[in-house]
Amino acid sequence: MSAQQQVQSLLDFIDVSPSPWHAVKSVEARLADFQFVKLDETLKWDLQPGGRYYVIRDDSSIIIFVQGQKPLVETGFKIIGAHTDSPGLRIKPNAAVGMDGLLRLGVEVYGGPIIATFTDRDLSLAGRISYKDNHNSIVSTLVKFDRPLLRLPNLAIHMNRSVNEEGLKLHKQNELPLILSVLAEECLPQAYFAQLIQQQSGCDAERILSWDLAVYDTQKGVFWGAGNEFYANSQLDNLASCHAALQALLDNEVLENDNTLVCAFFDHEEIGSKSNKGADGSFLSDVLQRIAPASVNNREYFARALAKSFVISADMAHAYQPSFPLAYDPDHKVIMNKGPVIKVNSNQRYSTESLSQAMFIDWCEQAGVPYQKYSHRSDLACGSTIGPITSASLGIRSVDVGNPLWAMHSARESAGVLDHGYMIRVLKRYFGAPV
Numbered sequence: 209m210s211a212q213q214q215v216q217s218l219l220d221f222i223d224v225s226p227s228p229w230h231a232v233k234s235v236e237a238r239l240a241d242f243q244f245v246k247l248d249e250t251l252k253w254d255l256q257p258g259g260r261y262y263v264i265r266d267d268s269s270i271i272i273f274v275q276g277q278k279p280l281v282e283t284g285f286k287i288i289g290a291h292t293d294s295p296g297l298r299i300k301p302n303a304a305v306g307m308d309g310l311l312r313l314g315v316e317v318y319g320g321p322i323i324a325t326f327t328d329r330d331l332s333l334a335g336r337i338s339y340k341d342n343h344n345s346i347v348s349t350l351v352k353f354d355r356p357l358l359r360l361p362n363l364a365i366h367m368n369r370s371v372n373e374e375g376l377k378l379h380k381q382n383e384l385p386l387i388l389s390v391l392a393e394e395c396l397p398q399a400y401f402a403q404l405i406q407q408q409s410g411c412d413a414e415r416i417l418s419w420d421l422a423v424y425d426t427q428k429g430v431f432w433g434a435g436n437e438f439y440a441n442s443q444l445d446n447l448a449s450c451h452a453a454l455q456a457l458l459d460n461e462v463l464e465n466d467n468t469l470v471c472a473f474f475d476h477e478e479i480g481s482k483s484n485k486g487a488d489g490s491f492l493s494d495v496l497q498r499i500a501p502a503s504v505n506n507r508e509y510f511a512r513a514l515a516k517s518f519v520i521s522a523d524m525a526h527a528y529q530p531s532f533p534l535a536y537d538p539d540h541k542v543i544m545n546k547g548p549v550i551k552v553n554s555n556q557r558y559s560t561e562s563l564s565q566a567m568f569i570d571w572c573e574q575a576g577v578p579y580q581k582y583s584h585r586s587d588l589a590c591g592s593t594i595g596p597i598t599s600a601s602l603g604i605r606s607v608d609v610g611n612p613l614w615a616m617h618s619a620r621e622s623a624g625v626l627d628h629g630y631m632i633r634v635l636k637r638y639f640g641a642p643v
């Protein structure tokens with residue numbers, strides 16, 4: 209596949225994955241084409257060498273693995289970690305409120321989005337609802353409104369004269385509720401909203417008990433630039449890395465090699481990863497322990513396997529934007545379409561150290577892929593990733609890498625076409641694809 213085709217595949221993947229729950233569903237659909245078997249955490253696993261498996265925890269985190277033919281103590285686990293969630297707005301439990309002739313939905317800010325980028329966009333809703341089925345069991349299903357349903361209209365400049373000098377500031381409690389409809393007389397806002405969800409999901413409104421609903425932008429992904437060298441979409445951070453890892457894994461040459469390969473895509477990275485399904489929870493370690501063979505010496509065997517293992521933490525990196533030269537360290541400008549970025553931070557906001565860096569560089573060279581190095585400005589607080597968390601909790605060597613991205617945490621992010629192809633190539637090489 210050319211880089212252009214890979215990016216088209218990524219844009220299609222994001223367009224059907226407007227929430228972390230949908231992203232996991234989309235990943236699962238891809239796995240079906242490659243005979244992966246779904247495992248249930250509540251059941252006993254019978255794993256076979258060469259077997260292809262995946263585990264989903266709470267609908268929005270997924271761990272995919274190929275059980276290697278070679279013993280784990282010889283190969284260790286080759287892991288790629290990424291995250292399924294993106295910052296944005298989430299619908300509150302008692303969301304629907306009628307006021308001044310309008311019906312609005314109350315939202316909470318999830319993670320650290322650039323909130324102003326959500327104004328004047330064709331927003332909608334996607335996520336998961338939990339309800340009681342006909343047998344009175346509690347079950348969940350995904351729901352997604354395809355049409356624009358919601359809006360956060362800007363204040364006209366005539367009422368906000370300083371907006372271009374001071375930037376758009378929105379009060380999180382008072383100014384973020386999203387407009388859903390005109391308020392009809394006699395309308396009970398909560399019942400109206402429940403009815404709307406019933407229409408879309410097919411679930412009886414009275415049976416719906418709760419939900420996890422994310423606000424998303426309905427605009428589809430596009431290529432842009434004079435030579436279509438860039439692309440834009442929502443959630444590139446970090447569905448672009450999930451997609452790259454998946455493309456690297458779902459390749460016959462990779463799937464048939466002897467190593468134990470793992471892709472771990474976690475929810476909740478944007479809010480610190482601390483949850484039952486986050487990277488700072490037990491999910492990855494629970495699954496890795498079950499991949500290791502059960503025997504009396506399992507503990508020692510597992511420790512030896514971990515000592516041989518490696519994690520590539522794949523998350524997006526800050527591309528240089530020439531309008532804002534002072535925002536960057538002048539000696540660490542990361543340029544779009546010049547290759548994957550190795551992220552370095554001596555305070556371990558990124559897990560990279562010199563040896564893991566050198567190993568990644570070696571894989572890049574073997575794959576014929578250019579690479580760049582990033583260091584944040586020394587006088588600015590640096591973001592972090594799941595890299596240090598997984599590396600610390602499992603004791604595995606790790607490197608933080610990612611593709612250059614403009615407008616991280618905007619409702620609309622941009623990246624370079626060539627970089628996506630490069631990242632897939634180097635991840636394939638890491639997973640054992642022949643040079």
Ligand code: ZN
Pocket residue numbers: 291445446477523524
């Ligand atoms: Zn990220």
